[in-house]
Amino acid sequence: MPGRIIAIDGPAASGKSSLGVALARRLGYAYVDSGALYRAVTLLALRRGVDVQDAAALASLAAQTRLVVTRPTVFDGRQYTVLLDGEDVTWDLRSPEVDANVSAVSAHPGVRRAVNEHLRRSIVHEGTVMVGRDIGTVVLPDADLKIYLTAGPEARAERRAAELSARGKAADYDTILRALRRRDAYDGGRATDPMRPAADAMHLATDEMDLEQEVELVLRHLAATERPTGGAGG
Numbered sequence: 364m365p366g367r368i369i370a371i372d373g374p375a376a377s378g379k380s381s382l383g384v385a386l387a388r389r390l391g392y393a394y395v396d397s398g399a400l401y402r403a404v405t406l407l408a409l410r411r412g413v414d415v416q417d418a419a420a421l422a423s424l425a426a427q428t429r430l431v432v433t434r435p436t437v438f439d440g441r442q443y444t445v446l447l448d449g450e451d452v453t454w455d456l457r458s459p460e461v462d463a464n465v466s467a468v469s470a471h472p473g474v475r476r477a478v479n480e481h482l483r484r485s486i487v488h489e490g491t492v493m494v495g496r497d498i499g500t501v502v503l504p505d506a507d508l509k510i511y512l513t514a515g516p517e518a519r520a521e522r523r524a525a526e527l528s529a530r531g532k533a534a535d536y537d538t539i540l541r542a543l544r545r546r547d548a549y550d551g552g553r554a555t556d557p558m559r560p561a562a563d564a565m566h567l568a569t570d571e572m573d574l575e576q577e578v579e580l581v582l583r584h585l586a587a588t589e590r591p592t593g594g595a596g597g
């Protein structure tokens with residue numbers, strides 16, 4: 364029996380990737396971070412000097428670039444490896460320049476179309492956990508389970524600051540909080556596929572639970588809704 368498809372959406376630093384990685388590991392599923400693809404297109408645009416408002420140029424960059432997301436190729440804390448035309452750019456995707464420009468790049472419908480095609484091709488038979496902003500609503504509306512994470516901006520800024528200082532990076536709480544609020548407004552307010560929960564999404568408030576509690580809750584829900592196996596013609 365094929366594995367299931369799980370969509371996880373929510374704002375920046377709401378804990379999507381922690382939950383997604385933990386679930387994928389427990390279930391033996393593939394983990395796909397859609398934000399990484401938008402970040403890779405943004406990095407390429409910055410390197411080539413393409414204006415982040417140039418919709419046509421960005422759409423063709425997104426469609427023509429060879430973008431590969433694989434299991435980690437180096438064990439340095441990463442959750443996956445991203446190859447941009449063969450070059451490992453995994454950590455470059457987290458730079459402040461990419462952070463500052465990715466919302467603008469991802470707002471272009473042509474970029475979203477190209478990235479969505481790539482995302483749908485990344486579904487595997489064993490089961491897939493995909494995280495992002497519009498996975499349950501647009502990319503995989505037929506997902507077996509949709510989860511929408513919420514957490515207040517302050518809790519998310521604290522989480523992001525802790526992540527950055529754990530990697531030895533400068534992390535000013537107030538700067539991070541301001542940047543998160545700006546991205547929330549941008550990602551939720553754009554015309555094409557704004558961030559919003561699917562009508563049939565399970566809501567999880569991640570500032571009230573720890574990761575292990577979230578994982579157990581989702582696994583219990585999956586077990587309770589397991590499709591029947593075996594049986595004649597089943």
Ligand code: DC
Nearest residue numbers: 397398399401465466469495496497
């Ligand atoms: O999850 P993240 O911070 O890596 O996402 C980076 C940006 O990409 C985010 O500001 C909005 C955009 N994004 C999107 O528009 N749709 C997705 N499915 C995932 C990310």
